[in-house]
Amino acid sequence: MDPRRLLPALTAVACALVVATLVVVVARPDPAPRPRLASPASSPSAPQAERSGPAAVLAAWDERRSAAWAEGDARALGRLYADGSGAGAADVRLLRDYGRRGLRVEGMVTQVLALRVAARSPGRLELVVTDRVVGAEAVGSGASVSLPVERPSTRRVALVREGARWVVAEVRDQDSAAVSTSRTSSSSKS
Template sequence: MDPRRLLPALTAVACALVVATVVVTLARPGPMPPDPVLPDEVGAVGRSSPAAVLAAWDARRARAWAEADVRGLARLYVEGSRAGRADVRLLRHYRERGLRVEGLTTQVLALEVVERGPRRLELVVTDRVVGGEAVGGATAVALPGDRASTREVVLVRGAGGAWQVVEAREAGAQASPAASTSRTSSSSKS
């Protein structure tokens, strides 16, 4: 299959995952160690800057794609995350064809903090993929340009301090009544 056919799907998944980066992370149970907390993720009072959390998560995701590291990519998501399963599935598809994606770059156009706590972060992110190319074939193929999209991203911080994406969905998508009630009754906006 021609890798250029996969590029639109990769671009869409990349945008969704970048937004998911901003959401609060949970520690993934299992034998894999958590990603280290990067210095730029921790603020002066021990709370993460949402923009820094998202940027660091995006950088780790880009590194996993560049290295075709399926396990590393999976660790960026909470176990069972639909966004994570989709991202890992796409990376495996590329990897089976001997391809990696280098230079994956996400441009954040807008970032709104919906909920912020020491272990949970809920964001509304508008972003787009502005760079990247599939390499490993006869010639490198640039990823197509991406349109800006807005997603609600939830991240949680695990025991090791690394942020993981719980979910990323199109902004305005209906959440369950329980999730809506929980967010309304316990939100801490900043």
């Protein structure tokens, strides 16, 4: 199968998560206690960087996700998701598809266009994020292939705390106003 056929699907998944991360980075930090999260390059003995707020939680998660994709590390990627997460299974499956073709995805940058905290508790964050991924390249033994820039999309991302780390439990697409209006406008009138 031509790896360029997988590009739209990978781009959509990557964009959603990267955009969510950037939205969180841009968002105002909250006064909640700072969770300690490891950076993607840290080892168990390395000092942990302190971060705060939902935007920082998502940014740290996205950094680890981007590193796993760039390294082609399906196990590391899988650990970023809660057990049974459909989004996690799809992300790992796509990473493995690229790996079977001798490809890694580097340079994923998420442009966060909007971020809203929909719900929050000590062990759960639900964020509504509008984002898109740009700059990603499929890199292998041959020439690299730039992945297409996707259109912005809005998703609801649920993160849950597992011990000292946050993992993604669920990602759901959100209807845009344009989609809702299109459905309403196309309804038949008697």
